[in-house]
Amino acid sequence: MGIxxxxxxxxxxxxxxxxxxxxxxxxxxxxxLAVYVGETQKKRFIVPVSYLSQPLFQDLxxxxxxxxxxxxxxxxxxxxxxxxxxxxLTSCCNAS
Numbered sequence: 001m002g003i004x005x006x007x008x009x010x011x012x013x014x015x016x017x018x019x020x021x022x023x024x025x026x027x028x029x030x031x032x033l034a035v036y037v038g039e040t041q042k043k044r045f046i047v048p049v050s051y052l053s054q055p056l057f058q059d060l061x062x063x064x065x066x067x068x069x070x071x072x073x074x075x076x077x078x079x080x081x082x083x084x085x086x087x088x089l090t091s092c093c094n095a096s
Contacts, residue, residue: 031048031050032049033046033049034046035047035078036076036077039080039081060089063079067080
């Protein structure tokens, strides 16, 4: 439970900071967040905030923390995985 809350709080910190610095934050619907996905070329995805409570998504957040810490070069939440893996994962999150 503590790890889950820590991951959610860390994601919230990243989002707060990115909202202050990201001029494209205005085009993200309420209840969603923008993430940048990719290993070299980053693509922007809009995902529901509810994904933050999904264990698979939390694993990706931990990987992002290990690779980037809290210094995200894109100005938003950056997830270092292949696009197809991310799309697969979000499909699983939608199903649950």
